Amino acid sequence: MKNYALYAIGNALVDTEYEVTDAKLQTMGVSKGHMTLVGAPARAHLLAQLDGQHSRQTGGGSAGNTVVAFAQFGGSAYYSCRVADDALGKFYADDLRSNGVDTNLHHPTEGLVCGATTGSCLVLVTPDAERTMCTFLGTTAELDAKALNLPAIATAGVYYMEGYLAASPTGLAAALEGRAHAVAHQVPLALTLSDVSMINFCRLGLDALLGKGVDYLFCNEEEAQVWCGSADETAIAKTLSGLAKTICLTRGAKGTRIIEAGQTVDVPAVAITALDANGAGDMFAGAFLYGVSRGMAATQATKLANKAAAAVVSQYGNRLTTARVQALLAEASV
Numbered sequence: 011m012k013n014y015a016l017y018a019i020g021n022a023l024v025d026t027e028y029e030v031t032d033a034k035l036q037t038m039g040v041s042k043g044h045m046t047l048v049g050a051p052a053r054a055h056l057l058a059q060l061d062g063q064h065s066r067q068t069g070g071g072s073a074g075n076t077v078v079a080f081a082q083f084g085g086s087a088y089y090s091c092r093v094a095d096d097a098l099g100k101f102y103a104d105d106l107r108s109n110g111v112d113t114n115l116h117h118p119t120e121g122l123v124c125g126a127t128t129g130s131c132l133v134l135v136t137p138d139a140e141r142t143m144c145t146f147l148g149t150t151a152e153l154d155a156k157a158l159n160l161p162a163i164a165t166a167g168v169y170y171m172e173g174y175l176a177a178s179p180t181g182l183a184a185a186l187e188g189r190a191h192a193v194a195h196q197v198p199l200a201l202t203l204s205d206v207s208m209i210n211f212c213r214l215g216l217d218a219l220l221g222k223g224v225d226y227l228f229c230n231e232e233e234a235q236v237w238c239g240s241a242d243e244t245a246i247a248k249t250l251s252g253l254a255k256t257i258c259l260t261r262g263a264k265g266t267r268i269i270e271a272g273q274t275v276d277v278p279a280v281a282i283t284a285l286d287a288n289g290a291g292d293m294f295a296g297a298f299l300y301g302v303s304r305g306m307a308a309t310q311a312t313k314l315a316n317k318a319a320a321a322v323v324s325q326y327g328n329r330l331t332t333a334r335v336q337a338l339l340a341e342a343s344v
Contacts, residue, residue, distance in 0.1 A: 020073025
């Protein structure tokens, strides 16, 4: 059995990204800057309003982006997910393999669900670089424990859970089964809160994923404020400290706040011209976890993660090329 430095579970989504104006967002009736779950009819309606506009298609899903980033840096990674036996499903499985991520989708025709539809996400990017997501879960809504590779979890360096799974009863149950297996084998735990919508509507699921605490918690400033019910930085630090050993609180241009052992350290952001925030948090988590897997202290890993996230934000699309990731690694002299 291969040992993986990072084992993750999350939604498998193919991203289709469009550049739109704020006026267009208002016309489409979607909430700017957040993730909204949509059904098939609503997705079709949104697509009709985008007909004729240029788009970019990539593999996506929050944890999927993170494990791809981790693998591009050179770490061994495994991803548990669910796709359908359709064109998007094969695209997604091929994308993971081409980026060096092992998965429960072992071969082009194995692990793909027949008679279903692969999940997809419409990513709408406005001129201020904000991304708005309209997610059709498709078959990933039925992700379950059959996607788990328990022997791989038992020997993993970190078990990483995507907060979006709190919206899926079967996905949540699968993540929790994997979590329990990781705890039983003393594997460190990591969680991303994912989105304000998950905190507002699926908090009980997030509470279950947190359990008695995790080793690494990732969230942005808005998510932290909503979770804690406060904008006071001292109160936020105290509340989050009870949830994890190490908290990475990303704050955009203000940089990242690391909360660890009762102490807070601010790591400056990299100055860039922002074009597209899609995937920034996912890239941060992948780079950070790669750094700590190689023995970096949290602040050093954050410097690498800030650079990687800045590189994503300064381009369109949620992924960096492997060459760009390796260049960042060389700059960090890892």
